[in-house]
Amino acid sequence: MDEGSSKNVSLKSHCKYTDQIFSSENVKDDNEHDWWASDSGSSTGSYYSDTDSSTAEWESEINSNGELIYIESLVDNINDEQFSFNETKLESQPELIRRRSTRTGKLMRLIRRKESKRLSTRNKKTNFNTTNNVGSSGKEGTAIKEVTFRDFQAGEIREVILWVDPDRRHKLGRRATLCEAYFGIIPGVFSDKTRIMVAGFIPDGEAIKNKNIKIGDWLRSVNSNNITYQNLDHVLSEITMSTNVILELQRVAGVDVTATLSGLNSPKQSALVQRLMNKEESKDLMQSIIDYPLGVLYLQTTELSEVGPDLQGVLYAFPRSESKNIHSILCTARGAFITLNHLLPGIRGLQPTSCSLEEAVNLSCDIVRTLEFTYESLTKCFTSEENRSSLDHFFVLIIERLLDIKSYANNAGLIISCMEIHNNIEDMENYKFGSTFSVANFIELSRDAQIQIDAALSEMEAMDYRDWNEDPMDCQRLYTILGSCIYHKNYLLGSHLTHSDLIEVQSYLRQNCILNLISNEPVKSLIIWKKVYPSSCNRNNTENNQSLVLDGKWYLLVVGYGHDLLVVLLESGGSTAKCSETIGPDIFYVEEAQETLKHIQKIGVTTLAAKWIASNTRPEVIAYEDPMPVKASSSITENLLGLIKSADVQNLSVKPPSNSNKKSQEIPSILKKRNTEECPMVLESIYSLHTSEDSLSQGTGGISEISDEAMPILGRRATREKIVSRSRYSDDSDSDLDMYKNDCQILSADISNIRENLLNQAEYLIPKVLTVGDKNYLYHYIHLDMVEGILLSSNPLEHLGKNPKFLINFNKCVHIIHKLLHNTVRFKTMLNSDMDKTVINKSLIAVKEHGVLFEWENLSYWVVGRLYTTPHPKELYVCYQDSAPQNLIEIAFKLHSLHTLT
Amino acid sequence: MVAHVMCLTSTGGIPLFSRQKGEGDTMTFSKIASLYGIHMFLKSQNIKLLNTNLPDTTIMWKEFEQSITLIVIASGTTKSVLDKFLNAVFGAMILFVGMEELKSTKNIEKLKKDMRLCSSIVDSLLQCLDVGDGICSKTDIINMTECIMCQENSLFQTCLEGYMECLDSMYGCILVHGCLAAATEGWWNLSPIERKLLITAVNTEDTYSTRDIPVFLPYKSPNVAFRLVSITLINQVEVLALCGPNPDLSEIERFAVQCWKNSIDALHSAEQCYPRNLPASINLDSETLGFLLVNYKIQKFILGKNMQYAKNRVSGSHRLDILRTFYHQAVETYILSSDSECDMTDDNWKFIGVKETYLCSEYHKCYAVKYGDHILCILCASTVPTHTVRLVCQKILKTLLIDKQGCW
Incomplete structure (x- = not known):
């Protein structure tokens, strides 16, 4: 069957996908505009200008179904290169506080209690003080936004007249700068530290109403007084009465930054984000691709009459055209598929599966999974009129990803763009690979980091708020949390979801381009709230009313900051309070999730993950183009040894035991935070004691161990050592008891130190070699666990010398080998009665390993796939240089014992 | 384990013959007609129907010279084998009737009668298909x-x-x-x-x-x-x-x-x-249960089993079947992918520079080494370590190619 008539989605495998997918929803936001971050340095606080009721910025975006997709970009796409995203910004995200109902009010009190605890620990700089502000909902975020515009001085100079009323001086609160109060301009500085830049606007301010003032402009003068950062306040303070002020502004950024904001009241969104839901453009594109051999159909195959209307039985078609007579190829050819579907069971007793590429079949499975997850069933999904536009958009996004349509507006370039050089090939291969196998790319961080992640997720999932509230909690909870998982870019860091849920969540995020967004650019804030139908909760048994939970409803909550996502699956029904379906997300749960994500970011897990991914040590793979592949790794080791030596000396000098008590505060153990949370009063003294020893063995001391054992003491051994040290120092316990009465102190010390410790680990990652032989021969590996929906893999292109052919070659092999190995799995799981009837080739029923030796450019390498079936089928694919024979089982074992064995 | 091949005239859809291998229901006329009709309908939509997958079974359509449509249903084999098979079946029709007659026949009944001549050849071509039932009497490869x-x-x-x-x-x-x-x-x-x-x-x-x-x-x-x-x-x-x-x-x-x-x-x-197919002077290693030597440029092969092992484990003919399956599944997919002109592989990606490939199952191991135009596949017991199999395979290939006595 040719491409044009492939059953579901025919894909061109050599096309690639660009990184521009998301579009924005143009929503009128009539509410107060209450997000904005000041950026005039660490000291400048920002305040709400308005009245008592403030709302979370995303609230207005909730649609009539109570669902929400809110994405706010951290950076403006145009100025991408000029912004440097770093983590400091994340730490100072404004805390969101909102009042909504009496119930929420109660919860809000809890939050605030919790906030006060958490904030004191998590955000040391922040003074959470509600009495300070009018309306009790203000907050002080030390949002350090490192905005630097290109500051060459050429540019159009404009004069703007603003009405200034000094009486407004205090309206914004005491700490607002004069510039903010008078003009509504948030001042920033250019890199020369003197010139003032318009860094933002204050809602309801004067400047925002004036179209001539743009973000990024240089504020040259006020009433002809040249303005610098130093004299700004002075000049402004001379304004004592209401008057018109002439501002002189110069455009410097070269681009109109303000224009790209889709109306000031809707969130800032990059081009990538704006692609998310601009359904109008999708419609245009859909019409333009009608002649291309691709499409999606959902058909009704029964109750068709001979003389029905033209398109009877077609429940949904993509692409469609406005005019009645033009149909896609797939649509006109549908009769053939219906016939095949009817005919073939009669011939072989088997349902036909496909008429096209294996990958297309898998992709459509993934799409179906996503749709069922979001719409309960395909019938519900496709028959409802109101889903039409979002489905169209969904498929446009998918086809864009598959075909790599760069020039969105220029539809004529559809084919040309397919032939463009695929610089983003890894992205696309990743996407296709993930889609065909429905797996999440998982990275196994160090044990300590995983403990931190698990602890944070568990804490959120438990929703045990008693500790934060002295009053008994008298309101029923709205939702039960079924599970959660956390992503950094497109890597899964940890998951508490059941396997099937994880697979569905992963499909949802992948097919809706959320993962693509998050790995390509940081978001300032991302919130998605959606009603979903997880298969684990008896999605398909609804007709029997056998739902596990009476009146169960399930919701997916996704929150994101920067490159990180936290996904929470919530259940309503059963023991929870009844809630209206259309009300949208409850702010308490959203903020709880946001808090958790921020906490995880704050303790450095995601930074560790980024370093972990970049470090290429766990396990190490070698570059494909490198003729002497081992050179690199050995030099790393040398460097490390150098470090070790110096650290060793240092370590010896601080070693005197008399120091131990003083040091205990500075570098406590990694594991302590968890323990103190679990049993804060009982254990803290004990733990505080031996931290002194930990500080030696964990921090610098850990390195001294490297010199003899070539591994830092982490994980179990660290715990073990700790126990030893605990007993050793137990005599000192009395002296330390008082120091840690206040557990807040402990926590605050903890967080920064956990972070420090985790990041320290990232510094001293020892390359781990999987292959046998005197050198490292591993180019690439993929470990596939389709039952759990998890993929472990090296980061291919970064280490393969940017040779996309190599990667594609590898992936093609994996597809073919997988198909062979899958026969074995199928045969093993087959019932005895079916075994006689099956037509699987008898020679292929027990394949467990398949390898191919390639010889490219004087380098020969193997691609080998291996299946091992206990406890459930897992597959390992490796690509290694042809040298010593490798045992795949051994490699798999080493891969899994990376963090448990040293 | 059934394979069907059907032949119809393209224009009228008149069935010329239908042959089958193995036991099972015969194809009824209505089913044949429906299969043909689908192909016909899509052709009218300017779409060429190539194949349809069922689990482990493939249906393939092919039209020749705008006059003959062949449909094959077979399980356990690859698409490229089926494509070659259809070419061979059409070749068999020409062999006895000639192109002229097939392209512009006036008398369908006479053509039908003529087609009976080639049914025995079509039957033996069907035997060449690797359906993986392990009961093949003689192992043959369709295109060599x-x-x-x-x-x-x-x-x-x-x-x-x-x-x-x-x-x-x-x-x-x-x-x-x-x-x-x-x-x-x-x-x-x-x-x-x-x-x-x-x-x-x-x-x-x-x-x-x-x-x-x-x-x-x-x-x-x-x-x-x-x-x-x-x-x-x-x-x-x-x-x-x-x-x-x-x-x-x-x-x-x-x-x-x-x-x-x-x-x-x-x-x-x-x-x-026969049936060693090797000169007595060449001895296979005792680990080797069977071998398949292929010259893929000239398209010829020698298939033989080690007579020492005639009576144990895998039965003799099944051994050769395993080798053939391995050849179709692995060797043709990887080693010959850059040389094959047919586009039957799932997409247009060609594997370049493949030298060796192997397949381990619970019961046996297959190993293939390519050297020049030659490919040697050997079959070993699963107990032999893979790297030993590799060495054995390379050694046997060298012996076979150096040996001047058995020129082939």
Whole structure:
């Protein structure tokens, strides 16, 4: 069957996908505009200008179904290169506080209690003080936004007249700068530290109403007084009465930054984000691709009459055209598929599966999974009129990803763009690979980091708020949390979801381009709230009313900051309070999730993950183009040894035991935070004691161990050592008891130190070699666990010398080998009665390993796939240089014992 | 484990023949018509229907010369094998009827009658399909000529060339148990399908001492018939020749006796070579259960099993089946992907520079090494370590290629 008539989605495998997918929803936001971050340095606080009721910025975006997709970009796409995203910004995200109902009010009190605890620990700089502000909902975020515009001085100079009323001086609160109060301009500085830049606007301010003032402009003068950062306040303070002020502004950024904001009241969104839901453009594109051999159909195959209307039985078609007579190829050819579907069971007793590429079949499975997850069933999904536009958009996004349509507006370039050089090939291969196998790319961080992640997720999932509230909690909870998982870019860091849920969540995020967004650019804030139908909760048994939970409803909550996502699956029904379906997300749960994500970011897990991914040590793979592949790794080791030596000396000098008590505060153990949370009063003294020893063995001391054992003491051994040290120092316990009465102190010390410790680990990652032989021969590996929906893999292109052919070659092999190995799995799981009837080739029923030796450019390498079936089928694919024979089982074992064995 | 092949006229959808292999329901006319109708309908929509997948089973459609549509349903095999199979079936039709007749037939009934001639060839082509049931009596590969390597091959070559000179023909070969022992250069220049069909045509019928069949060559001469003359020299050894209208059969018989009478002993000893298919001087390692040596440029192969292991574990013919399956699944997919002209692979990606490939299952290991135009696949027990299998395979390939006695 040719491409044009492939059953579901025919894909061109050599096309690639660009990184521009998301579009924005143009929503009128009539509410107060209450997000904005000041950026005039660490000291400048920002305040709400308005009245008592403030709302979370995303609230207005909730649609009539109570669902929400809110994405706010951290950076403006145009100025991408000029912004440097770093983590400091994340730490100072404004805390969101909102009042909504009496119930929420109660919860809000809890939050605030919790906030006060958490904030004191998590955000040391922040003074959470509600009495300070009018309306009790203000907050002080030390949002350090490192905005630097290109500051060459050429540019159009404009004069703007603003009405200034000094009486407004205090309206914004005491700490607002004069510039903010008078003009509504948030001042920033250019890199020369003197010139003032318009860094933002204050809602309801004067400047925002004036179209001539743009973000990024240089504020040259006020009433002809040249303005610098130093004299700004002075000049402004001379304004004592209401008057018109002439501002002189110069455009410097070269681009109109303000224009790209889709109306000031809707969130800032990059081009990538704006692609998310601009359904109008999708419609245009859909019409333009009608002649291309691709499409999606959902058909009704029964109750068709001979003389029905033209398109009877077609429940949904993509692409469609406005005019009645033009149909896609797939649509006109549908009769053939219906016939095949009817005919073939009669011939072989088997349902036909496909008429096209294996990958297309898998992709459509993934799409179906996503749709069922979001719409309960395909019938519900496709028959409802109101889903039409979002489905169209969904498929446009998918086809864009598959075909790599760069020039969105220029539809004529559809084919040309397919032939463009695929610089983003890894992205696309990743996407296709993930889609065909429905797996999440998982990275196994160090044990300590995983403990931190698990602890944070568990804490959120438990929703045990008693500790934060002295009053008994008298309101029923709205939702039960079924599970959660956390992503950094497109890597899964940890998951508490059941396997099937994880697979569905992963499909949802992948097919809706959320993962693509998050790995390509940081978001300032991302919130998605959606009603979903997880298969684990008896999605398909609804007709029997056998739902596990009476009146169960399930919701997916996704929150994101920067490159990180936290996904929470919530259940309503059963023991929870009844809630209206259309009300949208409850702010308490959203903020709880946001808090958790921020906490995880704050303790450095995601930074560790980024370093972990970049470090290429766990396990190490070698570059494909490198003729002497081992050179690199050995030099790393040398460097490390150098470090070790110096650290060793240092370590010896601080070693005197008399120091131990003083040091205990500075570098406590990694594991302590968890323990103190679990049993804060009982254990803290004990733990505080031996931290002194930990500080030696964990921090610098850990390195001294490297010199003899070539591994830092982490994980179990660290715990073990700790126990030893605990007993050793137990005599000192009395002296330390008082120091840690206040557990807040402990926590605050903890967080920064956990972070420090985790990041320290990232510094001293020892390359781990999987292959046998005197050198490292591993180019690439993929470990596939389709039952759990998890993929472990090296980061291919970064280490393969940017040779996309190599990667594609590898992936093609994996597809073919997988198909062979899958026969074995199928045969093993087959019932005895079916075994006689099956037509699987008898020679292929027990394949467990398949390898191919390639010889490219004087380098020969193997691609080998291996299946091992206990406890459930897992597959390992490796690509290694042809040298010593490798045992795949051994490699798999080493891969899994990376963090448990040293 | 059923395979069906159906043949219909493209324009009218009139079924010409339908053959099947294995037990199972026969195809009813309505089903055949529906399958044809789908292809027909899509053709009207300007869409070419290539194949449909069922779990483990594939249906493939192919239209030839805008006049004949072939449909095959088979399980356990690859698409590229099915594609070659359909080409071979169409070749078989030309072999007996000629292109002219197929393209513009006036009399469908006569064509139907003519088609009966080729049904035995189609049946033996169906036997070549690797359906993976493990009960195949003779393992054959659809697109390649099976050869036998015996010490006498060079002697046969000389005799054969003398015989061909007498017949004034370029195309001739000698078959031992249906396996080719020696052939003229002209014979190797025929297309692999033509070679396959000619040998199959001789092998399918019961043993005759002489045959004289008019044949069209599907690629070389689809419209002008040649004479395929086969003379049985001794039991199980035949000499084949393609010749023009002259000389007549009795004369050819005379030439045959004249040319071969001195090599009767050699013929007898060559006949003993079967089913080892290797000269006695070459010994396989004891680990090797079976081997498959392929020259993929010329498209010929030798398939043999280690007689030491005749009685244990995997039964003899099943062993060869495993090798054939391995060849189709792995060797053709990887090693030959850059050379294959057909686009039957799932997409247009070609694997380049593949040298070796292997497959381990619970019961056995297969290993293939490519060297020049040659590929050697061997089958070992699963207990042998993979790197040993690799060494054994490389060693055997070297032995086979260096050995001058068994020129092939």
